[in-house]
Amino acid sequence: MSKTVTIIDTFGFFFRSFYALPQHLKNSQGFPTGLLTGFTNFISTLQKQHDSDYIVFAIDTKGDSFRKEIDPNYKANRQPPPQELSMQLPIAIEWIDKMGYKTLGFDGYEADDVIATVVRFAKEKSYNVRVVSHDKDLFQLIDDGRVVLVDAIKKQVMDEDECFKKYGISPKQFIDYQSILGDSADNIPGVKGIGKVGAEKLLIEYETLDNIYANIENIKPLGIQKKLLEFKEQAYMSKKLVTLSCSVFESFDFEEFKMDIENPFLNIYDELVKYEQNGILRALNAKNLVHVEAVKKVEAEAQTNKKVNFRAVLIDDAKELKRVLSELRDDTIVAFDTETTGLDYENDSLVGFSFCFNEDEAYYVPIAHFYLGVGEQISQEDAKIAIKKIFNSRVVGHNIKFDLHFVIRFLGEGELDIFADSMILAWLINPESALSLDKLSEKLLEHKMITFKESVKKGETFASVALEEACNYAAEDAYITLRLYYLFLEMLKDQGAEHLIEEAKEVEFPFIKTLLKMEMHGIELNSLFLEQFLAEAKDSLSELTKKIYELASLEFNINSTQQLGNVLFEQLGLPTSKKTKTGYSTDEKVLNSLLGEHEIIPYLLEYREVYKLYSTYIEPLLKLSQQDKESRIHTSFVQTGTTTGRLSSKNPNLQNIPTRTALGTKIREAFVAPEGKKLIGIDYSQIELRLLAHFTQDRVLVEAFMQDKDIHMQTAIALFGEEDAPLKRNVAKTVNFGLLYGMGQKKLSETLKITTAEAKEIIERYFSSFPSVKSYFRSIVDFSKEAGYVETLLKRRRYFDYxxxxxxxxxxxxxxxxxxxxxxSASDIIKLSMNKIHKLIEDEKLNAKMLLQIHDELIFEVDTSEAEILGEKFKNIMQNIMPLNIPLKASMKIGDKWSELK
Known part of the structure; x- marks a missing residue:
């Protein structure tokens, strides 16, 4: 399912909220609270609906935008807001940050430009976007269901249909519509004398402003023609003013704006009391969540110690550095953080490091700042000695894997011990919470940290930051890390989850080093093969495009769902369900349902597959392989990226390469073993179904696994009888896995292409055949409601706010x-296996590298002569990693390419 981004037109929403609610709303001290009440109601609604993955609060910054350079009169007539509104605005903005959300604004641009830029990046990722605003300037962003406007006050969604109803034009014509009409509120001149009806008529007939002027001699009546000619310059200047910039910033990390599902109001509880937000307070007091209460308890106990008050100390003298480090002992807890020239450990380098081991001082050690007039710094040799000394103590970091990459390359040594990672602890406390250091600091310590953007000028690196300023920024990272580390230990104890401190020490922290080594190894790519594949993909896309145009009898943008919908259902007249407000759906499910209706459909499905592989995998992978001298690509594994504990990977993501198509398999041909090496793939067999048998002790399941029978066939026999079972094995397989993933009768009917009544009957038959499975599932749900969480094999928890x-x-x-x-639990098992195999490779100095984890499969690179022996060793570890009531089983394959391992 595609992710959703919610973007708030922050000031626009505040103004709308202020005027929508009674303006006489005040607290008992007479302070106006209408805007604040509207804002808290809105956030509460967002939390309850919980249908957004990311949320961005776009704001205007102080100073003029670039539009003032186009026209000095732009927005010159704007009246100052009412005093009651001005009094509440700074409080509401502060609440956004305190609640754990993030604002986004850039000097020289307006919030609308920021919104347009985020929309561009979201569309590139095929995310759905909801822009919370009633501002007509944003109608130009509406796009065929992918981007809609939401009026949070009227609870109204504005899409293409609504745009037509209101203005008589499409969103893509809205810029030209405003260029003609102008806007007196913003001092946008437009074409004087032409109103809404006139602008609408012109655009209906001529579609664009350029086309209007290209046909100016044909325009009637002559009075309209005359006005258009007289105010042509103003029309085109207006177009520049109303066109939103979608290139405010060059890149955008959506993960920084993750929607935090924990209750944001706990962070502003005292202020909610102060401003008498009684509705929200009643809702808060009615909750009784274990982890929320634990957080509140810890915060209450730590209230007197919450103030962040420390001294940032710059150490630019080797003797002073040695003196400070002399205070460290083997058992001293030291928070450590690095500053670098960038995020790519293969190509960027260390600039300095910070550390902290008490609550009074934190230190920054500069080693490679570079700018005119830079002061004294610590030499590389002294810095190396210092880092080794620090790592002889108990080092704690926040996402320390990142720091280890840079430090190990700097030292030229491959092994450093770590003690803890505060980000991992935060994830264990609640795997759905925001994990960035700045968000955790604001949320738990009520301290807003110095941002990277405040410290580093655009286009520069941390090496250009003045030493004193760098010290303040870097030392704060180490100090906050240390504070949070101790706080998290208390929070886990208060949650009744003290066992997870031990789990972290035994499993999660060692896993950091396992992943670190895998990332360093990378995996080799055959660049020549990828170049040929890229050329083939381009040729294929070109041929498919020609064929599609030929069958459609016109040329159009195949990647535009709106244009494709019009071609399929209006031009070609294919059968469809009623057109929705957002237009025709043309997703894969719809196209598959049209197979046989028209010759164009198979070509469209093939085009989509080729285009996705070309743009998402072939081209990016080739580029990455060409950047590495050994043609190896180094993905980054994210240990805390999922709520279940499953690993995810990024830059590039190697876990989502399609597996069921010939083209997906062909991409895997590009991943190869170097000369003299082999790749080994070891895959757990049906691990989640084995866990089902382990937990439920269901007689049929246990017997099937103990006797090494085909579990899907056994399920088919139980559901359909001996005679029909062979033909129904795939149905049984779908049911087996589907029920584990929460598949209901509707989804099962769609997957198997049967009626919902038939799907319901199959599910009922399954649970009657496996009664212990049904009762176990019920016990899980009952426990989750009573305790507020569930636990995996290693007792990791996931919380639920029923x-x-x-x-x-x-x-x-x-x-x-x-x-x-x-x-x-499957994640727990494979994590344990990876740690044990990593330790074996290191301890015995084996000629083997663990390269990838793809769900239940591990991929290794080994010497050809030892492939069989080492493969069996690793497989044996995986099968015997944890004693279960039924045996774990893994299969092994050896090959020269990844594609040969399946």
Missing amino acids: ESASPMFRAAYEREAVNSIFQG
Whole structure:
């Protein structure tokens, strides 16, 4: 399912909220609270609906935008806001940050430009976007269901249909519409004398402003023609003013704006009391979540110690550095952080490092700042000695894997011990919370950290930052890391989850080093093969495009769902369900349903597959392989990227390469073993179903696995009888896995292409055939509701807020509670295996590298002569990593390419 981004037109929403609610709303001290009440109601609604993955609060910054250079009169007539509104605005903005959300604004641009730029990046990732605003300037962003405007006050969604109803034009014509009409509120001149009706008529007939002027001699009546000619310059200047910039910034990390599902109001509890937000307070006091209460308890106990008050100390003298480090002992807890020239450890370098081991001082050691007039710095040799000394103590970092990459390359040594990672602890406390250091600091310590953007000028690196300023920024990172580390230990104890401190020490922290080594190794790519594949893909896309145009009898943008919908359902007249407000759906499900209706459909499906592989995998992978001298690509594994504990990977993502198509398999041909080496793939067999048998002790399941029978065939026999079982094995397989992932009768009917009544009957038959499975699933749900969480094999927890969830989300929580146990426990098992194999490779100095983890499969690179022996060793570890009631089983394949391992 595509992710959703919610972007708030922040000041626009505040103004709208202020005027929508009674302006006499005040607290008992007479302070106006209408805007604040509207804002808290809105956030509460967002939390309850919980249908957004990311949320961005776009704001205007102080100073003029670039539009003032186009026209000095732009927005010159704007009246100052009412005093009651001005009094509440700074409080509301502060609340955004305190609640754990992030604002986004850039000097020289307006919030609308920021919104347009985020929309561009979201569309590149095929995310859905909801822009919360009633500002007509944003209508130009509406796009065929992918981007809609939401009026949060009227609870109204503005899409293409609504745009037509209101203005008589499409969103793509809105810039030209405003260029003609102008806007007196913003001092946009437009074409004087032409109003809404006139602008609408012109655009209906001529479609664009350029086309209007290209046909100016044909325009009637002559009075309209005359006005257009007289104010042509103003029309085109207006177009520049109303056109939103979608290139405010060069890149955008959506993960920084992750929607935090924990209750944001806990962070502003005292202020909610002060401003008498009684509705929200009642809702808060009604909750009784284990982890929320634990957080509140810890915060209450730590209230007197919350103030962040430390001294940032710059160490630019080797003797002073040695003196400070002499205070460290083997058992001293030291928070450590690095500053670098960038995020790519292969090509960027260390600039300095910070450390902290008490609550009074934190230190920054500069080693490679470079700018005119830079002061004294520590030499590389002294810095190396210092880092080794620090790592002889108990080092704690926040996402320390990143720091280790740079430090190990700097030292030229391959092994450093770590003690803890505060980001991992935060994830264990609640795997769905925001994990960035700045968000955790604001949320738990009520301290807003210095941002990277405040310290580093655009286009420069940290090496250009003045030493004193760099010290303040870097020392704060180490200090906050240390504070949070101790706080997290207390939070885990107060949650009744003290066992997870031990789990972190035994499993999660060692896993950091396992992943670190895998990332360093990387995997080799055959660049020549990829170049040929890229050329083939381009040729294929070109041929498919020609064929599609030929069958459609016109040329259009195949990647535009709107244009494709019009071609299929209006030009070609193919059958469709009623057109929705957002236009025709042309997703894969719809196209598959049209197979046989028209010759164009198979070509469209093939085009989409080739285009996705070309743009998402072939081209990016080739570029990455060409940047590395050994043609190896180094993905980054994210240990805390999922709620279940499953690894994710990024830059590039190697876990989502399609597996069921010939083209997906062909991409895997590009991943190869170097000369004299082999790749080994070891894959757990049906690990989640084995866990199902382990947990439920269901007689049929246990017997099937103990006797090494085909589990899907056994399920088919139980469901359909001996005679029909061979033909129904795939149905049984779908049911086996589907029920673990919370598949209901509707989804099962769609997957198997049967009626919902038939799907319902199959599910009922399954649970009657396996009664212990049904009762176990029920026990999971009951426990999750009573305790507020579920636990995996290693007792990692996932929490569920049933109390404040809507009925739809309560049903989702029930499904996720079951899924979390099986996916989470499978993650536990493969994590344990990876740690043990990594230790074996290191301890015995084996000629082997663990390269990738792809769900339940591990991929290794080994010497050809030892492939069979080492493969069996690793497989044996995986099969015997944890004693279960039924045996774990893994299969092994050896080959020269990744494609040969399946």
